[in-house]
Amino acid sequence: MKILKTLFSKPVEAVDLLQQISKRAEDLTPEEQAKSFVSIRRIDGALKSRDSRIIFGRRGTGKTHILSYVANTVTAKGDLAISIDLRTLGSNNSIYSDRNLDAGARATRLVRDLISTVHEKLLERITDPRSKYGGKAIEHSLDKLANCVKTILISETQQVRRQTASDRSVKAELKGSGQISPTTAKAKASAGLSASYDDHNKDEVTVNGEPRLSVNMGDAASALTDIAQHIDGRIWLLLDEWSSLPEDLQPYLADFVRRAILPIQNISVVIAAIEFRSIFRIDFDNYRVGFELGSDISADINLDDYFVYDVSAQTAVDFFKSLLFQHLEAFAGDQGLKESSPSQVVNSIFSQDRVFAELVRASEGVARDFINILQLAAMRSDQTKISMNEIRTAAKDWFERDKQRNLDTNKFAQSLLHWIRDEVIDRKRARAFLLRTDTSDPTIEFLFDERMLHIARRSYSAQDEPGVRYQVWKVDYGCYVDLINTVKSPTGFLFEGMEISDTGNIEVPDDDYRSVRRAVLELRDFYESSGFS
DSSP states (O other), X not given: OHHHHHHHSOOBOGGGGGGGSOSSGXXXXXXXXXXXXXXXXXXXXXHHXXXXXXXXXXXXXXXXXXXXXXXXXXXXXXXXXXXXXXXXXXXXXXXTTOTTSOHHHHHHHHHHXXXXXXXHHHHHHHSSTTOSOOSHHHHHHHHHHHHTTOOEEEEEEEEEEEEOTTOOOOEEEEEEEEEXXXXXXXXXXXXXXXXXXXXXXXXXXXXXXXXXXXXXXXXXHHHHHHHHHTSXXXXXXXXXXXXXXXXXXXXXXXXXIIIIITTOTTEEEEEEEOGGGOOOEEEOSSOEEEOOBTTTBEEEXXXXXXXXXXXXXXXXXXXXXXXXXXXXXXXXXXXOBSOOSHHHXXXXXXXXXXXXXXXXXXXXXXXXXXXXXXXXXXXXXXXXXXXXXXXXXXXXXXXIIIIHXXXXXXXXXXXXXXXXIXXXXXXXXXXXXXXXXXXXXXXXXXXXXTTSEEEEXXXXXXXXXXXXXXXXXXXXXXXXXXXXXXXXXXXXXXXXXXXXXXXXXXXXXXXXXXXXXXXXXXXXXXXXXXXXX
Protein backbone atom coordinates (compact mmCIF):
# COMPACT_ATOMS: atom_id res chain seq x y z
CA MET A 1 0.00 0.00 0.00
CA LYS A 2 2.83 2.38 0.84
CA ILE A 3 4.45 1.75 -2.57
CA LEU A 4 1.15 2.28 -4.41
CA LYS A 5 0.53 5.50 -2.48
CA THR A 6 3.97 6.77 -3.46
CA LEU A 7 3.46 5.87 -7.15
CA PHE A 8 0.08 7.57 -7.53
CA SER A 9 0.49 10.57 -5.22
CA LYS A 10 1.53 13.94 -6.56
CA PRO A 11 4.90 15.31 -5.32
CA VAL A 12 4.65 18.33 -3.05
CA GLU A 13 6.11 21.69 -4.07
CA ALA A 14 8.68 23.13 -1.68
CA VAL A 15 6.80 26.38 -1.14
CA ASP A 16 3.76 24.48 0.18
CA LEU A 17 5.81 22.86 2.93
CA LEU A 18 7.59 25.91 4.32
CA GLN A 19 5.20 26.43 7.22
CA GLN A 20 5.43 22.76 8.23
CA ILE A 21 9.15 22.84 9.04
CA SER A 22 9.61 22.39 12.78
CA LYS A 23 11.68 25.03 14.51
CA ARG A 24 12.95 22.73 17.26
CA ALA A 25 14.71 19.38 16.78
CA GLU A 26 12.90 17.80 19.75
CA ASP A 27 9.59 18.29 17.90
CA LEU A 28 10.76 15.98 15.11
CA THR A 29 10.36 12.22 15.07
CA PRO A 30 13.62 10.21 15.06
CA GLU A 31 13.06 9.49 11.35
CA GLU A 32 12.56 13.19 10.57
CA GLN A 33 15.65 14.08 12.59
CA ALA A 34 17.72 11.58 10.62
CA LYS A 35 16.42 12.77 7.24
CA SER A 36 16.78 16.48 7.98
CA PHE A 37 20.26 16.39 9.53
CA VAL A 38 22.98 18.09 7.48
CA SER A 39 26.43 16.67 8.11
CA ILE A 40 29.08 19.26 8.95
CA ARG A 41 32.18 18.03 7.19
CA ARG A 42 34.68 19.73 9.48
CA ILE A 43 33.32 18.07 12.64
CA ASP A 44 31.77 14.86 11.34
CA GLY A 45 34.85 12.78 12.12
CA ALA A 46 35.09 14.16 15.65
CA LEU A 47 31.44 13.35 16.33
CA LYS A 48 32.02 9.71 15.42
CA SER A 49 35.14 9.32 17.55
CA ARG A 50 34.86 7.59 20.93
CA ASP A 51 36.28 10.56 22.85
CA SER A 52 34.08 12.18 25.46
CA ARG A 53 33.41 15.79 24.56
CA ILE A 54 31.37 18.95 25.05
CA ILE A 55 29.53 20.52 22.12
CA PHE A 56 29.02 24.24 22.60
CA GLY A 57 26.42 26.30 20.80
CA ARG A 58 23.76 28.87 21.53
CA ARG A 59 20.05 28.12 21.42
CA GLY A 60 18.99 27.12 17.92
CA THR A 61 22.40 26.24 16.51
CA GLY A 62 21.60 22.53 16.22
CA LYS A 63 23.03 20.89 19.37
CA THR A 64 20.00 18.64 19.91
CA HIS A 65 20.02 17.65 16.25
CA ILE A 66 23.69 16.70 16.47
CA LEU A 67 23.12 14.54 19.56
CA SER A 68 20.32 12.78 17.71
CA TYR A 69 22.70 12.22 14.79
CA VAL A 70 25.32 10.75 17.13
CA ALA A 71 22.69 8.46 18.70
CA ASN A 72 21.53 7.20 15.31
CA THR A 73 25.10 6.70 14.08
CA VAL A 74 26.36 4.72 17.08
CA THR A 75 23.15 2.68 17.33
CA ALA A 76 23.60 1.62 13.71
CA LYS A 77 27.05 0.31 14.69
CA GLY A 78 25.57 -1.78 17.50
CA ASP A 79 26.42 0.54 20.40
CA LEU A 80 23.95 1.58 23.09
CA ALA A 81 22.92 5.27 23.14
CA ILE A 82 21.30 6.80 26.25
CA SER A 83 19.90 10.27 25.51
CA ILE A 84 18.88 12.47 28.46
CA ASP A 85 17.33 15.93 28.34
CA LEU A 86 18.59 17.47 31.59
CA ARG A 87 15.58 19.80 31.70
CA THR A 88 13.45 16.78 32.62
CA LEU A 89 15.41 15.81 35.74
CA GLY A 90 13.70 16.26 39.08
CA SER A 91 10.51 15.09 40.74
CA ASN A 92 8.13 16.20 43.46
CA ASN A 93 10.45 14.72 46.08
CA SER A 94 13.67 15.85 44.45
CA ILE A 95 13.60 19.51 43.49
CA TYR A 96 17.24 20.54 43.28
CA SER A 97 16.39 24.12 42.36
CA ASP A 98 14.87 24.75 45.80
CA ARG A 99 17.00 27.59 47.21
CA ASN A 100 15.80 26.83 50.72
CA LEU A 101 18.11 23.82 50.67
CA ASP A 102 21.88 24.12 50.91
CA ALA A 103 24.01 23.53 47.81
CA GLY A 104 25.22 20.13 49.03
CA ALA A 105 21.71 18.76 49.44
CA ARG A 106 20.60 20.12 46.06
CA ALA A 107 23.69 18.77 44.29
CA THR A 108 23.15 15.35 45.84
CA ARG A 109 19.57 15.28 44.61
CA LEU A 110 20.71 16.29 41.13
CA VAL A 111 23.28 13.48 40.97
CA ARG A 112 20.70 10.99 42.29
CA ASP A 113 18.25 12.08 39.62
CA LEU A 114 20.84 11.58 36.88
CA ILE A 115 21.77 8.11 38.16
CA SER A 116 18.09 7.15 38.46
CA THR A 117 17.39 8.35 34.90
CA VAL A 118 20.39 6.46 33.52
CA HIS A 119 19.18 3.35 35.37
CA GLU A 120 15.64 3.69 34.00
CA LYS A 121 16.81 4.13 30.41
CA LEU A 122 19.28 1.25 30.64
CA LEU A 123 16.59 -0.97 32.15
CA GLU A 124 14.16 0.03 29.40
CA ARG A 125 16.67 -0.77 26.66
CA ILE A 126 17.91 -4.03 28.16
CA THR A 127 14.44 -5.44 28.93
CA ASP A 128 13.09 -4.57 25.48
CA PRO A 129 12.00 -7.84 23.80
CA ARG A 130 14.12 -6.92 20.77
CA SER A 131 17.20 -6.28 22.90
CA LYS A 132 20.26 -8.49 22.48
CA TYR A 133 21.29 -7.81 26.08
CA GLY A 134 20.09 -9.59 29.18
CA GLY A 135 20.94 -12.22 31.76
CA LYS A 136 21.34 -12.39 35.51
CA ALA A 137 24.75 -10.69 35.55
CA ILE A 138 23.60 -7.44 33.92
CA GLU A 139 20.36 -7.46 35.93
CA HIS A 140 22.43 -7.71 39.13
CA SER A 141 24.56 -4.75 37.98
CA LEU A 142 21.42 -2.71 37.27
CA ASP A 143 20.12 -3.48 40.77
CA LYS A 144 23.46 -2.37 42.16
CA LEU A 145 23.20 0.94 40.26
CA ALA A 146 19.69 1.49 41.61
CA ASN A 147 20.76 0.75 45.19
CA CYS A 148 23.70 3.15 45.21
CA VAL A 149 21.32 6.14 45.53
CA LYS A 150 19.30 4.70 48.42
CA THR A 151 21.57 5.67 51.30
CA ILE A 152 19.91 8.14 53.64
CA LEU A 153 21.77 9.87 56.44
CA ILE A 154 20.30 11.43 59.56
CA SER A 155 21.89 14.62 60.84
CA GLU A 156 20.93 14.86 64.51
CA THR A 157 20.47 17.93 66.65
CA GLN A 158 20.35 17.53 70.44
CA GLN A 159 18.50 20.15 72.41
CA VAL A 160 19.19 20.20 76.18
CA ARG A 161 16.76 21.86 78.58
CA ARG A 162 17.83 22.23 82.24
CA GLN A 163 15.17 22.89 84.86
CA THR A 164 16.16 24.16 88.34
CA ALA A 165 14.21 24.90 91.47
CA SER A 166 13.52 28.38 90.16
CA ASP A 167 12.46 26.87 86.88
CA ARG A 168 15.29 28.49 84.95
CA SER A 169 16.27 26.86 81.63
CA VAL A 170 19.51 26.65 79.72
CA LYS A 171 19.74 25.52 76.07
CA ALA A 172 22.70 23.97 74.28
CA GLU A 173 23.17 22.13 70.99
CA LEU A 174 25.27 19.12 70.09
CA LYS A 175 25.56 17.48 66.68
CA GLY A 176 25.78 13.86 65.62
CA SER A 177 24.82 11.60 62.78
CA GLY A 178 23.17 8.28 62.14
CA GLN A 179 21.81 6.19 59.27
CA ILE A 180 18.47 4.59 58.49
CA SER A 181 17.10 2.47 55.69
CA PRO A 182 15.33 3.90 52.59
CA THR A 183 11.94 2.79 53.88
CA THR A 184 12.05 5.47 56.59
CA ALA A 185 13.30 8.27 54.31
CA LYS A 186 10.32 10.48 54.97
CA ALA A 187 10.34 10.20 58.74
CA LYS A 188 12.32 12.27 61.22
CA ALA A 189 14.41 10.34 63.68
CA SER A 190 13.67 11.41 67.24
CA ALA A 191 14.38 10.18 70.74
CA GLY A 192 13.95 11.49 74.28
CA LEU A 193 16.24 11.21 77.28
CA SER A 194 15.61 12.41 80.83
CA ALA A 195 18.25 12.45 83.57
CA SER A 196 18.04 13.78 87.19
CA TYR A 197 21.18 14.87 88.98
CA ASP A 198 19.67 16.05 92.34
CA ASP A 199 16.42 17.25 93.79
CA HIS A 200 16.71 20.70 92.25
CA ASN A 201 18.21 20.08 88.77
CA LYS A 202 16.77 18.02 85.95
CA ASP A 203 18.12 17.68 82.38
CA GLU A 204 15.83 16.81 79.49
CA VAL A 205 17.45 15.90 76.14
CA THR A 206 15.48 15.68 72.88
CA VAL A 207 17.16 14.40 69.72
CA ASN A 208 15.69 15.51 66.38
CA GLY A 209 17.15 14.44 63.05
CA GLU A 210 16.44 15.51 59.47
CA PRO A 211 16.83 12.82 56.74
CA ARG A 212 19.52 13.71 54.19
CA LEU A 213 19.98 11.90 50.89
CA SER A 214 23.38 10.54 49.95
CA VAL A 215 25.06 8.99 46.91
CA ASN A 216 27.65 6.26 47.04
CA MET A 217 29.85 7.39 44.15
CA GLY A 218 32.12 4.36 44.34
CA ASP A 219 29.20 1.96 44.05
CA ALA A 220 27.82 3.96 41.11
CA ALA A 221 31.14 3.77 39.26
CA SER A 222 31.44 0.06 40.01
CA ALA A 223 27.90 -0.68 38.82
CA LEU A 224 28.36 1.28 35.60
CA THR A 225 31.67 -0.48 34.96
CA ASP A 226 29.97 -3.87 35.39
CA ILE A 227 27.14 -2.86 33.04
CA ALA A 228 29.59 -1.61 30.40
CA GLN A 229 31.45 -4.93 30.51
CA HIS A 230 28.25 -6.80 29.68
CA ILE A 231 27.44 -4.57 26.70
CA ASP A 232 28.74 -5.68 23.30
CA GLY A 233 30.08 -2.32 22.11
CA ARG A 234 30.07 1.07 23.82
CA ILE A 235 27.57 2.96 25.93
CA TRP A 236 27.06 6.55 24.79
CA LEU A 237 25.69 8.90 27.43
CA LEU A 238 24.29 11.93 25.59
CA LEU A 239 23.40 14.82 27.93
CA ASP A 240 21.42 17.64 26.33
CA GLU A 241 20.53 21.06 27.80
CA TRP A 242 23.38 21.13 30.34
CA SER A 243 22.98 24.90 30.70
CA SER A 244 19.40 24.51 31.92
CA LEU A 245 20.81 23.30 35.27
CA PRO A 246 21.42 25.84 38.07
CA GLU A 247 24.94 27.17 37.49
CA ASP A 248 26.05 26.65 41.09
CA LEU A 249 25.25 22.91 40.82
CA GLN A 250 26.80 22.25 37.42
CA PRO A 251 30.37 21.68 38.75
CA TYR A 252 29.08 19.04 41.19
CA LEU A 253 27.39 17.08 38.43
CA ALA A 254 30.55 17.50 36.33
CA ASP A 255 32.58 16.13 39.23
CA PHE A 256 30.38 13.03 39.40
CA VAL A 257 30.80 12.53 35.64
CA ARG A 258 34.59 12.95 35.99
CA ARG A 259 34.97 10.53 38.89
CA ALA A 260 32.33 7.88 38.19
CA ILE A 261 31.83 7.79 34.41
CA LEU A 262 34.77 9.21 32.40
CA PRO A 263 37.28 6.62 33.71
CA ILE A 264 35.13 3.75 32.38
CA GLN A 265 36.73 2.58 29.16
CA ASN A 266 33.56 1.53 27.33
CA ILE A 267 31.47 4.64 28.06
CA SER A 268 31.59 7.88 26.04
CA VAL A 269 29.95 11.07 27.31
CA VAL A 270 28.75 13.83 24.97
CA ILE A 271 27.38 17.02 26.55
CA ALA A 272 25.53 19.81 24.72
CA ALA A 273 25.90 23.20 26.45
CA ILE A 274 25.79 26.96 25.98
CA GLU A 275 29.29 28.37 26.39
CA PHE A 276 28.70 31.35 28.68
CA ARG A 277 25.97 29.63 30.69
CA SER A 278 28.05 26.64 31.70
CA ILE A 279 30.33 26.20 34.72
CA PHE A 280 32.19 22.90 34.76
CA ARG A 281 34.67 23.54 37.56
CA ILE A 282 35.12 25.36 40.88
CA ASP A 283 38.52 25.72 42.50
CA PHE A 284 38.90 25.71 46.27
CA ASP A 285 42.09 26.17 48.29
CA ASN A 286 43.28 22.58 48.17
CA TYR A 287 41.05 20.85 45.66
CA ARG A 288 38.75 21.32 42.70
CA VAL A 289 35.23 20.20 41.95
CA GLY A 290 34.29 19.39 38.36
CA PHE A 291 36.34 18.63 35.28
CA GLU A 292 38.93 20.60 33.35
CA LEU A 293 38.18 21.29 29.70
CA GLY A 294 40.82 19.86 27.44
CA SER A 295 42.42 17.46 29.90
CA ASP A 296 39.42 15.68 31.46
CA ILE A 297 37.05 16.12 28.52
CA SER A 298 37.41 17.56 25.02
CA ALA A 299 35.77 20.89 24.17
CA ASP A 300 36.79 21.23 20.52
CA ILE A 301 33.39 21.72 18.85
CA ASN A 302 31.66 25.08 19.03
CA LEU A 303 28.73 25.50 16.64
CA ASP A 304 28.86 29.27 17.13
CA ASP A 305 32.04 29.28 15.01
CA TYR A 306 30.36 27.99 11.86
CA PHE A 307 28.15 29.36 9.09
CA VAL A 308 28.21 33.10 9.84
CA TYR A 309 27.78 34.62 6.37
CA ASP A 310 30.19 37.49 6.90
CA VAL A 311 32.96 35.04 7.82
CA SER A 312 32.52 32.39 5.12
CA ALA A 313 29.74 33.28 2.71
CA GLN A 314 29.84 30.30 0.35
CA THR A 315 30.15 27.76 3.15
CA ALA A 316 27.17 29.28 4.92
CA VAL A 317 25.05 29.41 1.76
CA ASP A 318 25.83 25.80 0.85
CA PHE A 319 25.03 24.56 4.37
CA PHE A 320 21.66 26.32 4.60
CA LYS A 321 20.72 25.23 1.08
CA SER A 322 21.20 21.63 2.16
CA LEU A 323 19.42 22.26 5.48
CA LEU A 324 16.36 23.69 3.73
CA PHE A 325 16.26 20.93 1.09
CA GLN A 326 16.61 18.07 3.59
CA HIS A 327 14.01 19.52 5.97
CA LEU A 328 11.52 19.86 3.11
CA GLU A 329 12.23 16.32 1.94
CA ALA A 330 11.66 15.02 5.47
CA PHE A 331 8.27 16.73 5.69
CA ALA A 332 7.23 15.72 2.17
CA GLY A 333 7.07 12.15 3.43
CA ASP A 334 5.83 9.45 1.07
CA GLN A 335 4.57 11.97 -1.47
CA GLY A 336 8.06 13.17 -2.16
CA LEU A 337 9.34 16.63 -3.02
CA LYS A 338 8.82 18.03 -6.52
CA GLU A 339 12.21 19.73 -6.51
CA SER A 340 15.12 17.27 -6.75
CA SER A 341 18.06 19.41 -5.54
CA PRO A 342 18.87 22.24 -3.11
CA SER A 343 19.38 24.67 -6.00
CA GLN A 344 15.95 23.86 -7.47
CA VAL A 345 14.36 24.48 -4.06
CA VAL A 346 16.02 27.91 -3.82
CA ASN A 347 14.97 28.81 -7.38
CA SER A 348 11.34 27.84 -6.70
CA ILE A 349 11.05 29.81 -3.43
CA PHE A 350 13.20 32.94 -3.89
CA SER A 351 13.10 35.60 -6.59
CA GLN A 352 16.92 35.63 -6.86
CA ASP A 353 19.90 33.75 -5.48
CA ARG A 354 21.05 36.86 -3.65
CA VAL A 355 17.71 36.94 -1.78
CA PHE A 356 18.49 33.51 -0.35
CA ALA A 357 22.02 34.72 0.47
CA GLU A 358 20.48 37.64 2.36
CA LEU A 359 18.38 35.19 4.38
CA VAL A 360 21.57 33.31 5.27
CA ARG A 361 23.23 36.58 6.29
CA ALA A 362 20.21 37.50 8.42
CA SER A 363 20.24 34.15 10.25
CA GLU A 364 23.82 34.77 11.53
CA GLY A 365 24.63 31.05 11.47
CA VAL A 366 21.69 30.03 13.71
CA ALA A 367 19.46 27.38 12.13
CA ARG A 368 16.40 28.23 14.23
CA ASP A 369 16.63 31.90 13.27
CA PHE A 370 16.96 30.85 9.61
CA ILE A 371 13.72 28.83 9.76
CA ASN A 372 11.77 31.51 11.64
CA ILE A 373 12.80 34.35 9.32
CA LEU A 374 12.06 32.17 6.28
CA GLN A 375 8.56 31.30 7.51
CA LEU A 376 7.76 34.93 8.35
CA ALA A 377 8.94 36.00 4.89
CA ALA A 378 6.91 33.24 3.21
CA MET A 379 3.73 34.40 4.95
CA ARG A 380 4.37 37.93 3.67
CA SER A 381 5.04 36.77 0.10
CA ASP A 382 1.41 35.60 -0.35
CA GLN A 383 2.16 32.64 -2.65
CA THR A 384 4.69 34.56 -4.75
CA LYS A 385 8.44 34.13 -4.65
CA ILE A 386 10.14 35.70 -1.66
CA SER A 387 11.82 39.02 -2.41
CA MET A 388 14.65 40.96 -0.75
CA ASN A 389 12.30 43.37 0.98
CA GLU A 390 10.33 40.50 2.53
CA ILE A 391 13.51 38.93 3.93
CA ARG A 392 14.58 42.21 5.52
CA THR A 393 11.13 42.93 6.94
CA ALA A 394 10.88 39.40 8.33
CA ALA A 395 14.35 39.68 9.89
CA LYS A 396 13.35 42.89 11.64
CA ASP A 397 10.08 41.32 12.85
CA TRP A 398 11.91 38.26 14.18
CA PHE A 399 14.46 40.41 15.99
CA GLU A 400 11.70 42.38 17.69
CA ARG A 401 9.57 39.33 18.53
CA ASP A 402 12.23 36.98 19.82
CA LYS A 403 15.36 38.93 20.74
CA GLN A 404 14.27 42.47 21.57
CA ARG A 405 11.71 41.07 23.99
CA ASN A 406 14.48 39.53 26.10
CA LEU A 407 16.07 42.97 26.46
CA ASP A 408 12.98 44.32 28.18
CA THR A 409 14.02 42.46 31.35
CA ASN A 410 17.63 43.66 31.15
CA LYS A 411 17.70 47.42 30.69
CA PHE A 412 21.45 47.60 31.16
CA ALA A 413 22.04 45.18 28.29
CA GLN A 414 19.56 47.16 26.23
CA SER A 415 21.55 50.33 26.85
CA LEU A 416 24.82 48.62 25.93
CA LEU A 417 23.39 47.24 22.67
CA HIS A 418 22.07 50.68 21.71
CA TRP A 419 25.47 52.20 22.51
CA ILE A 420 27.26 49.58 20.38
CA ARG A 421 24.88 50.29 17.53
CA ASP A 422 25.64 54.00 17.80
CA GLU A 423 29.41 53.49 18.07
CA VAL A 424 29.90 50.73 15.51
CA ILE A 425 27.16 51.08 12.93
CA ASP A 426 26.20 54.76 13.07
CA ARG A 427 29.65 56.26 13.70
CA LYS A 428 32.10 53.75 12.20
CA ARG A 429 29.76 52.48 9.47
CA ALA A 430 30.86 48.92 10.27
CA ARG A 431 29.12 45.64 11.21
CA ALA A 432 31.77 44.31 13.57
CA PHE A 433 34.20 45.42 16.28
CA LEU A 434 37.18 44.16 18.27
CA LEU A 435 37.49 43.35 21.97
CA ARG A 436 40.68 42.17 23.63
CA THR A 437 40.55 38.46 24.45
CA ASP A 438 41.25 39.22 28.11
CA THR A 439 38.04 41.28 28.31
CA SER A 440 35.37 39.53 30.35
CA ASP A 441 32.04 41.32 30.48
CA PRO A 442 28.81 39.62 31.65
CA THR A 443 26.61 41.99 29.64
CA ILE A 444 28.49 41.24 26.43
CA GLU A 445 28.09 37.55 27.22
CA PHE A 446 24.36 38.04 27.80
CA LEU A 447 23.98 39.71 24.40
CA PHE A 448 25.92 36.83 22.85
CA ASP A 449 23.71 34.23 24.55
CA GLU A 450 20.62 36.03 23.26
CA ARG A 451 22.03 36.06 19.69
CA MET A 452 22.26 39.85 19.46
CA LEU A 453 26.04 39.76 19.15
CA HIS A 454 28.02 37.04 17.38
CA ILE A 455 31.67 35.97 17.49
CA ALA A 456 33.18 36.12 14.00
CA ARG A 457 36.76 35.35 15.07
CA ARG A 458 37.93 34.04 18.45
CA SER A 459 41.51 35.15 17.97
CA TYR A 460 42.87 37.93 15.80
CA SER A 461 46.13 39.86 16.09
CA ALA A 462 47.37 43.06 14.47
CA GLN A 463 50.82 43.17 12.88
CA ASP A 464 51.81 46.28 14.80
CA GLU A 465 50.64 44.96 18.18
CA PRO A 466 52.63 41.78 18.85
CA GLY A 467 51.27 39.74 21.74
CA VAL A 468 47.90 41.52 21.82
CA ARG A 469 45.01 39.38 20.66
CA TYR A 470 41.42 40.33 19.95
CA GLN A 471 38.09 38.65 19.44
CA VAL A 472 36.04 39.87 16.47
CA TRP A 473 32.41 40.48 17.41
CA LYS A 474 29.60 41.09 14.94
CA VAL A 475 26.36 42.99 15.49
CA ASP A 476 23.20 40.97 14.72
CA TYR A 477 21.62 41.62 11.32
CA GLY A 478 18.26 42.40 12.89
CA CYS A 479 19.85 45.19 14.90
CA TYR A 480 20.79 47.23 11.81
CA VAL A 481 18.52 45.91 9.03
CA ASP A 482 16.36 49.04 9.29
CA LEU A 483 19.45 51.14 8.41
CA ILE A 484 20.15 49.33 5.15
CA ASN A 485 19.62 51.59 2.13
CA THR A 486 19.88 54.68 4.34
CA VAL A 487 22.79 57.04 4.90
CA LYS A 488 23.63 55.11 8.09
CA SER A 489 23.92 51.72 6.37
CA PRO A 490 27.18 49.93 7.33
CA THR A 491 29.68 49.96 4.46
CA GLY A 492 32.33 47.65 5.87
CA PHE A 493 33.05 44.82 8.26
CA LEU A 494 35.46 46.20 10.87
CA PHE A 495 35.60 49.67 9.39
CA GLU A 496 34.30 51.55 6.37
CA GLY A 497 35.24 50.00 3.03
CA MET A 498 36.56 46.75 4.51
CA GLU A 499 35.16 43.33 3.61
CA ILE A 500 36.03 39.67 4.31
CA SER A 501 37.88 37.61 1.72
CA ASP A 502 36.26 34.57 0.09
CA THR A 503 38.26 32.31 2.41
CA GLY A 504 36.95 34.08 5.49
CA ASN A 505 40.22 35.86 6.23
CA ILE A 506 40.24 39.40 7.59
CA GLU A 507 42.32 41.50 5.21
CA VAL A 508 43.58 44.69 6.82
CA PRO A 509 45.15 47.56 4.82
CA ASP A 510 48.80 48.63 5.17
CA ASP A 511 48.08 51.07 7.98
CA ASP A 512 47.32 48.02 10.10
CA TYR A 513 47.65 49.55 13.56
CA ARG A 514 45.54 52.61 12.88
CA SER A 515 42.88 50.51 11.18
CA VAL A 516 42.72 48.06 14.05
CA ARG A 517 42.61 50.84 16.63
CA ARG A 518 39.59 52.28 14.83
CA ALA A 519 37.82 48.94 15.15
CA VAL A 520 38.46 48.41 18.89
CA LEU A 521 35.41 49.00 21.09
CA GLU A 522 36.34 50.59 24.41
CA LEU A 523 33.74 49.37 26.89
CA ARG A 524 35.07 51.69 29.59
CA ASP A 525 33.66 54.60 27.56
CA PHE A 526 30.20 53.08 27.90
CA TYR A 527 30.55 52.43 31.64
CA GLU A 528 31.86 55.93 32.29
CA SER A 529 29.05 57.52 30.29
CA SER A 530 26.55 55.31 32.15
CA GLY A 531 27.86 56.31 35.56
CA PHE A 532 29.79 53.06 36.17
CA SER A 533 33.55 52.87 36.54
